[in-house]
Every structure is written in C-alpha cells, then in structure tokens.
Amino acid sequence: MAKPNVREQLIAAGLERLHAAGFNACGVQDIAEAAGVPKGSFYNHFVSKEAFGVEVLERYWQAGGAARDVLSDTAVPPLERVERHFDGLAAAITADDFRGCLMGNLAAELADHSRLLRDRVAQIFAAWARAIEGCIRDAQRAGQTRAELDAAALASFLINAFEGAILRAKIDKDGTAFAQFKATVFPLLLR
Amino acid sequence: MAKPNVREQLIAAGLERLHAAGFNACGVQDIAEAAGVPKGSFYNHFVSKEAFGVEVLERYWQAGGAARDVLSDTAVPPLERVERHFDGLAAAITADDFRGCLMGNLAAELADHSRLLRDRVAQIFAAWARAIEGCIRDAQRAGQTRAELDAAALASFLINAFEGAILRAKIDKDGTAFAQFKATVFPLLLR
Numbered sequence: 001m002a003k004p005n006v007r008e009q010l011i012a013a014g015l016e017r018l019h020a021a022g023f024n025a026c027g028v029q030d031i032a033e034a035a036g037v038p039k040g041s042f043y044n045h046f047v048s049k050e051a052f053g054v055e056v057l058e059r060y061w062q063a064g065g066a067a068r069d070v071l072s073d074t075a076v077p078p079l080e081r082v083e084r085h086f087d088g089l090a091a092a093i094t095a096d097d098f099r100g101c102l103m104g105n106l107a108a109e110l111a112d113h114s115r116l117l118r119d120r121v122a123q124i125f126a127a128w129a130r131a132i133e134g135c136i137r138d139a140q141r142a143g144q145t146r147a148e149l150d151a152a153a154l155a156s157f158l159i160n161a162f163e164g165a166i167l168r169a170k171i172d173k174d175g176t177a178f179a180q181f182k183a184t185v186f187p188l189l190l191r
Numbered sequence: 192m193a194k195p196n197v198r199e200q201l202i203a204a205g206l207e208r209l210h211a212a213g214f215n216a217c218g219v220q221d222i223a224e225a226a227g228v229p230k231g232s233f234y235n236h237f238v239s240k241e242a243f244g245v246e247v248l249e250r251y252w253q254a255g256g257a258a259r260d261v262l263s264d265t266a267v268p269p270l271e272r273v274e275r276h277f278d279g280l281a282a283a284i285t286a287d288d289f290r291g292c293l294m295g296n297l298a299a300e301l302a303d304h305s306r307l308l309r310d311r312v313a314q315i316f317a318a319w320a321r322a323i324e325g326c327i328r329d330a331q332r333a334g335q336t337r338a339e340l341d342a343a344a345l346a347s348f349l350i351n352a353f354e355g356a357i358l359r360a361k362i363d364k365d366g367t368a369f370a371q372f373k374a375t376v377f378p379l380l381l382r
Contacts, residue, residue, distance in 0.1 A: 022300050024215035099303055104358060108299030109213050111361045112290055122362050150374070156359075157375040160368050161348070164355025167295060168347075170302045171313050177351050183341070184348040188379040 078138035269329035281369035
C-alpha cells in the first residue's frame with residue numbers, strides 16, 4: 001500500500017537529486033536511497049520515472065510561488081513588480097550555486113524524449129508569461145512603458161531571455177548574465 | 192593505431208547522437224555503432240567520453256561558422272547583420288525540428304559535472320558575443336542604435352536571450368519564441 005509520506009519523501013529527495021545530477025544521470029535507485037525508502041516502493045507511488053519527473057517539476061513550480069507573489073502586488077508600480085520578480089529569481093539561483101532552473105534543465109535534456117514533461121513545461125511557461133503580461137498591461141495603462149509593444153509577446157520574450165540568462169550564469173558560474181539582463185531590459189522598456 | 196577517418200566518423204556520428212539523445216542517454220557503444228566502428232576504437236581516439244563531448248562541441252561550433260560570416264560583412268548595415276545572423280540560426284533550428292542548440296543542451300545537462308565542457312562553452316559564448324559586440328559598436332558609430340548602451344553587455348544579453356528563445360522553441364515545438372525575439376529586440380534597439 002502506498003504511504004503518503006513515502007511519496008512526499010521521494011518527491012523532496014528527487015527534486016534535489018534531479019536538480020543536482022540531471023534526469024538521465026540519476027536512477028530510481030539513487031532517488032530511493034536519497035529518500036531513505038526501498039527502491040521497490042518507488043513504483044507504488046509513480047507509474048514511471050517520467051511521471052515522477054513531472055511531479056517533481058510540479059513541486060518546483062509550486063515552490064516558486066512566493067517569488068511570483070510580487071507580480072500581483074498592486075501596491076508596487078507594475079514594471080517594478082517585474083524587476084523585483086526577476087531580481088528575486090536571480091538571487092535564488094545565485095544562492096543555489098548557479099545550478100540553473102530545474103524546468104529549463106529538464107526541458108533541455110528531455111523535451112525531445114518526453115511528451116508528458118514537455119507539455120507540462122510548456123503550460124508552466126505560458127502561465128508564468130501570463131502573470132508578467134498582466135504587469136506589462138498595467139504599465140501600459142499607466143503610461144510607464146511603450147503602448148505599442150505587444151504585452152503577451154514581450155512577457156514571453158522576457159521569460160525566455162531570463163531562462164537564457166540562467167543558462168549562461170550556469171555556464172559562467174557568476175551572475176553577470178543576470179546583471180546584463182537587468183541593465184538591458186528595463187531601461188529599454190521605460191518610455 | 193588510431194586511424195584519422197575513424198576519429199572523423201566517431202565525431203560526425205557523435206554529433207548527431209549527442210544532439211538527438213543528450214549526453215547521458217547516449218553511451219559510447221551507441222556512438223561507435225552509429226559510426227560503424229568497433230567500440231574499442233573509441234578510446235584509441237579519445238581519452239574519455241567527456242573529452243569526446245568537447246570535440247563534438249568544437250565541431251558543432253565550427254560548423255556554425257557560415258552562419259557567423261554575415262556578422263563581418265561590412266556591406267550590410269550593422270544591425271541588419273545581427274538580425275540576419277539570428278534569422279539564419281532560427282531557420283536552421285526550425286529546419287532541425289527544434290532540437291535546440293547543442294551547446295545550450297549540453298551545458299544545461301553537464302555544466303555542473305564537466306569543468307572541461309563548461310569552460311569550452313564559456314569560451315565559445317564569449318567569442319560569439321564579441322562578434323556581435325563589433326556590429327553593435329559599428330551601429331553606434333553610425334548613429335543607428337543608442338550610443339548609451341554598453342555594447343559588450345548588450346551583445347552578451349542578445350546571445351543569452353536567443354539561447355532562451357531556442358530552449359522555448361524546443362519546448363513549444365514552434366518558432367513563436369524566435370518571432371518574439373525578433374519583434375522585441377530590434378525595434379527597441381533602433382534609435
């Protein structure tokens with residue numbers, strides 16, 4: 001019988017192991033060991049390693065919810081909400097030794113091999129972009145950014161550019177890419 | 192004795208296999224089979240799979256040389272050189288079923304596990320950024336883009352943002368991210 005706390009231990013340990021090692025470099029045995037549970041119990045909780053990967057991704061996205069709260073904080077001017085949001089993510093990735101974004105890492109490794117995972121990352125990125133699009137529309141209404149920009153396209157561009165900065169920071173093992181993102185994007189957006 | 196054509200066959204087959212499968216999902220056996228050579232000959236030519244990965248990366252970067260030629264074509268206005276360069280890369284990635292940039296894919300998978308590979312990708316990205324920086328300086332001298340922008344930081348931002356667009360296109364399996372990159376970046380840069 002599947003025990004809920006075993007499931008939870010597997011997801012928590014798996015999030016850490018998949019982030020540290022990558023998906024293919026990390027076996028079910030490694031994950032079960034890190035969780036302190038028997039390997040056999042893994043398949044009581046997850047139909048496949050792929051399905052497990054999607055659950056881990058879900059957990060990673062949910063854990064980032066606090067970093068997205070600022071996007072809906074209407075007490076803060078809209079472009080500043082976006083800037084604070086990306087500053088918060090950059091600080092978290094820096095504190096995590098530039099291991100990168102688990103969604104971006106898994107997508108780079110698996111997008112062509114797991115339709116399940118690819119579709120979920122696509123949905124998550126679309127939801128993330130919509131939250132930023134709302135801020136851009138608010139900024140446009142307030143006359144703080146260029147009204148002629150397509151808010152949805154710009155929001156999507158921003159998260160893609162930020163994911164690219166995360167990857168570069170992972171390669172360079174420093175935060176230069178985050179500083180360049182911030183220094184380039186925000187002055188250009190201000191009207 | 193190491194035969195040069197075997198080395199060449201391994202690199203050509205490895206480039207295709209590593210791009211298709213990823214590094215950890217693809218064994219030396221798979222690569223040797225794809226090259227049509229005995230597995231044992233692999234280690235006559237490469238000290239390790241990691242060293243082989245760096246050679247494959249090198250080949251990928253060199254094969255992209257033609258796409259960078261436009262960056263030094265002074266018959267073309269400088270910002271248009273940059274735009275044509277990225278258009279060419281986007282078209283190539285689209286024609287390749289959005290499997291992404293091999294450098295970005297390998298970096299996402301291995302940057303935290305192979306210092307050799309990480310350092311080489313860092314050097315390549317820095318060289319790529321310098322080629323674009325030259326175009327931005329030319330555009331600034333010609334008064335075609337904002338003189339106040341830091342050309343080196345902007346060039347680096349552009350390649351990072353484009354790598355992010357490549358990753359998003361790999362996830363979405365369409366070219367929307369490339370269109371958004373183009374539609375956002377170039378109008379904002381024009382003075």
